[in-house]
Amino acid sequence: MSKAVGLEKAKVVIREDECKGCNLCIEACPEDVLFEQKYLNRMGYHPAGYVGEGCSGCGYCFYQCPEPGAITVYKKGYVGEEVA
Amino acid sequence: MAEKVLTKAASFYDVYERKSGAQDVTHYCPGCGHGVLHKLIAEAIDDFGIRDQTIFISPVGCSVFAYYYFRVGNIQVAHGRAPAVATGIKRTHPESIVISYQGDGDLAAIGGNNILQAANRGEKITVFFINNAIYGMTGGQMAPTTLIGQRTTTTPRGRTAANEGFPLKMCELISTLESPIYVERVALTDPKNTSKVRRAVRKALRNQIENKGFSFVEVLSACPSGWKMTSVQAKQWMVDNLLPQFPLGVFKDVSKELEPSERSKVVFSTENMNELLNIPSEENIRTDVPKPLTKFQNPRIILAGFGGQGILMLGLGLAQAGMQAGYHVSWIPSYGPEMRGGTANCHVILSEERIGSPTVSKPTVLVAMNLPSLEKFESQVEPGGLIIYDSSLINQSPKRKDVKVLGIPATEMADNLGNTRIANMIVLGAYIAITGIMPKDVVVDALPIFIKHKKLIPLNVQAIEKGMAFVDKNNGHA
Amino acid sequence: MAKQLIKGNEAIVKGAILAGCRFYFGYPITPASEIAEAAAYYMPLVGGTFLQGESEVASIQMLYGAASGGVRCMTASSSPGISLKQEGISYSAGSELPLVLIDIMRGGPGLGNIAPEQGDYNQMVKGGGHGNYKLIVLAPNCAQEMCDLTMLAFELADKYRNPAVILADGFIGQMMEPVEFPAPVTELPEKPWAIHADKNDETRLICSIELEPEVLEAHNRHLQEKYAEAEKNEVRFEEYRIDGADFVLVGYGVVSRVLQTTVDLLRDQGHRVGLLRPITLWPFPGKRIVELSDSVDSFMVVELSNGQMVDDVRLAVNGKKPVHFYNRMGGMVPSPEEIADQAVKFLED
Known part of the structure; x- marks a missing residue:
């Protein structure tokens, strides 16, 4: 785990191995920065991916995602360890 | 949603060790609402700092395995019984935070009465009711909340009101009860509604933290597998079909009117046990009572008469005094057909030895307070036995010649003492006088135990003395 | 000595409280309601809880919850x-929860009547619910034992983490006899497995579901080992005039009281008759019956049922000697003379 100090931009991190490809996060994202990966993960789902830019840190995806650990959202200004 | 990072709550286990297969993902299907509600609950447990006190109850349904995930005390229970189990654990640990997490089949079908009754008792628990209008775990059968026309594996042509009735509306039902303090229906649809679910979860838990009462949150939730849709289609189906049938909103909320109070632990104490349990602590068994004549030893007694003549009380008095006189005793009210017809009888045994059969088939003593009793039991008396009968009410003498017989006008004597109901104690006096089975003072010592109205004790003593005197005068000791 | 003349049903409640039980969940039914009534009266006085559940089904599940919380708790029906209650009984056995159930048996099947019967032997001793479990079943035959065996039931339930049962009948429940109550149990056993609403709960789980066949089999093996241990340690029975007997009467509960008198009658007539009374119906005193079957000529089992315990006696005797059977049903309780007459017929056969 790396130490992040005062993130300047919000970001979303997806643990692809925990994603079941339901696409609810993609549907919910107001910024339209999530997408379905072309490849399959270990469970045989197309995991969600983040385009790498444009996350507002709203958390909509986090609260739509049924998997406890699949999505982590860092809001702008987050100080602390990266948990995922 | 003020946290700067949204991630897996600490109230989830890091690794789901109780689960087989992948131990970093849940067993839920893609797009299932359970996972989201789990996250909202776990987040609230974290935020409120109640993880150590939280007890999560998982009954049958897809969430039966919630104990894989929640890092709290977990109890997995039978189908529909979560509210009853929650009642049990909450009553034993009022300091805990008990969450009953139930699906629609569990809560509204097989456990329908359990939830209504727990709600009506106002158990201080939090109930989360996942309503997805179908049985998910067992493969898509009809739920009590399945919509009219909805196809399931057990309504293959769609649910009809004529065959299955209408979908049950649990919030509407529960909010009619007086005890629940908070009843709301929310839906896991879009982010806006989801944030309402989050608020409801937190409110329902806060109510319990503040020890206020029973909170019930119905969460409409998608079951893409059961509905045979994609996750995204399922969300839309909820909006189009579930929400019109199950309107969202607060059905009841009186939580603001209630003051928070302490959740206190149950204290175990064994102080003053004997006093509280009304158990005698002082020596009450005599060892100096002389034996009666052989023929009156170890009496097996049938006492019989009308209901209301105090027959059972007479037997009790005899047994109580007999015990205090140092005998083994037993008292049993009559069982069987003879209980009917307004007659009362009981069997009493006083014995030097441990008592075998407590029922008396061949009495050595018969106390008959009315004619039917004499007629019924006279022939059963052992030869050489004793019959005492109330000669005020029985105007024919027993026919038996091989037994000792005492007729005593007990009812008339009782009337003379000013209380007809004291005839039973007159008979008791006569019995101890005629047999010498125990002295009067033992009986008098026993009176306060079986006579509830203490001011009647002197009258009872008087009655016993009258009975004894009658024997002395008319019959002599046997 | 301080004794109290008391009904068996009430002695159960006082015994339970003396054993440290402070939680009663139950549903009224004749002839067990007096137990609920006594519990409703006494439990609040000693800082305990009495709750009338909405059903039998719910009441046993309330016990499931209370026992999960590590307290001594009881119900009666x-x-x-x-x-x-069989649903909850099976779940409790599966989840290894110690709790005490009182069954004041009545006439059946169906609604039957409220008179004493012993038709619940199979559903308690053999397991009336689903799955591979045993209940510890104690059969008192007097008011003193209603107290003492109830206290023992709590002890055994905790010792084996298993439901324990008092199997009695309306007769023993309604009868008043002297009881000498023991001192209260002040130290209750630690239950590190139970849910205590504390920090360690995250490692604790009360559960009867296990999807993996290997794991569920292992759990069942564990249960059977536990039962084997109980069979080794907990068999209790009583004998009466059994020395030199060549005809042994076997009965439990109220029947054993009647049989005691029957033995005296038959001995007076010169027959060499004795009595074996199982106190634990499970574990059953089968070994003692095996021993006796070497020395006696025959057995006679008497039950207030269609013949349920007699199966266990026959299993133990294993064909070595005749096992006669005499019964009454529907609430009829035979007299000592009636049984003696029947015994003489068997003896003369």
Whole structure:
């Protein structure tokens, strides 16, 4: 785990191995920065991916995602360890 | 949603060790609402700092395995019984935070009465009711909340009101009860509604933290597998079909009117046990009572008469005094057909030895307070036995010649003492006088135990003395 | 000595409280309601809880919750009520929860009547619910034992983490006899497995589901080992005039009281008769019956049922000697003379 100090931009991190490809996060994202990966993960789902830019840190995806650990959202200004 | 990072709550286990297969993902299907509600609950447990006190109850349904995930005390229970189990654990640990997490089949079908009754008792628990209008775990059968026309594996042509009735509306039902303090229906649809679910979860838990009462949150939730849709289609189906049938909103909320109070632990104490349990602590068994004549030893007694003549009380008095006189005793009210017809009888045994059969088939003593009793039991008396009968009410003498017989006008004597109901104690006096089975003072010592109205004790003593005197005068000791 | 003349049903409640039980969940049914009534009266006085559940089904599940919380808890019912409780009984055995159930048996099947019967032997001793479990079943035959065996039931339930049962009948429950109550139990056993609403709960789980066949089999093996241990340690029975007997009467509960008198009658007539009374119906005193079957000529089992315990006696005797059977049903309790007459017929056969 790396130490992040005062993130300047919000970001979303997806643990692809925990994603079941339901696409609810993609549907919910107001910024339209999530997408379905072309490849399959270990469970045989197309995991969600983040385009790498444009996350507002709203958390909509986090609260739509049924998997406890699949999505982590860092809001702008987050100080602390990266948990995922 | 003020946290700067949204991630897996600490109230989830890091690794789901109780689960087989992948131990970093849940067993839920893609797009299932359970996972989201789990996250909202776990987040609230974290935020409120109640993880150590939280007890999560998982009954049958897809969430039966919630104990894989929640890092709290977990109890997995039978189908529909979560509210009853929650009642049990909450009553034993009022300091805990008990969450009953139930699906629609569990809560509204097989456990329908359990939830209504727990709600009506106002158990201080939090109930989360996942309503997805179908049985998910067992493969898509009809739920009590399945919509009219909805196809399931057990309504293959769609649910009809004529065959299955209408979908049950649990919030509407529960909010009619007086005890629940908070009843709301929310839906896991879009982010806006989801944030309402989050608020409801937190409110329902806060109510319990503040020890206020029973909170019930119905969460409409998608079951893409059961509905045979994609996750995204399922969300839309909820909006189009579930929400019109199950309107969202607060059905009841009186939580603001209630003051928070302490959740206190149950204290175990064994102080003053004997006093509280009304158990005698002082020596009450005599060892100096002389034996009666052989023929009156170890009496097996049938006492019989009308209901209301105090027959059972007479037997009790005899047994109580007999015990205090140092005998083994037993008292049993009559069982069987003879209980009917307004007659009362009981069997009493006083014995030097441990008592075998407590029922008396061949009495050595018969106390008959009315004619039917004499007629019924006279022939059963052992030869050489004793019959005492109330000669005020029985105007024919027993026919038996091989037994000792005492007729005593007990009812008339009782009337003379000013209380007809004291005839039973007159008979008791006569019995101890005629047999010498125990002295009067033992009986008098026993009176306060079986006579509830203490001011009647002197009258009872008087009655016993009258009975004894009658024997002395008319019959002599046997 | 301080004794109290008391009904068996009430002695159960006082015994339970003396054993440290402070939680009663139950549903009224004749002839067990007096137990609920006494519990409703006494439990609040000693800082305990009495709660009348909405059903038999719910009451046993309330016990499931209370036992999960590590407290001593009890319920009482009667035959039809016990049938309803079987769900929770099986779950409690599966989840290894110590709790005490009182069954004041009545006439059956169906609604039957409220008179004493012993038709619940199979549903309690053999397991009336689903799955591979045993209940510890104690059969008192007097008011003193209603107290003492109830206290023992709590002890055994905790010792084996298993439900324990008092199997009695309306007769023993209604009868008043002297009871000398022991001092209260002040130290209750630690239950590190139970849910205590504390920090360690995250490692604790009360559960009867296990999807993996290997794991569920291992759990069942564990249960059977536990039962084997109980069979080794907990068999209790009583004998009466058994020395030199060549005809042994076997009965439990109220029947054993009647049989005691029958033995005296038959001995007076010169027959060499004795009595074996199982106190634990499970574990059953089968070994003692095996021993006796070497020395006696025959057995006679008497039950207030269609013949349920007699199966266990026959299993133990294993064909070595005749096992006669005499019964009454529907609430009829035979007299000592009636049984003696029957015994003489068997003896003369």
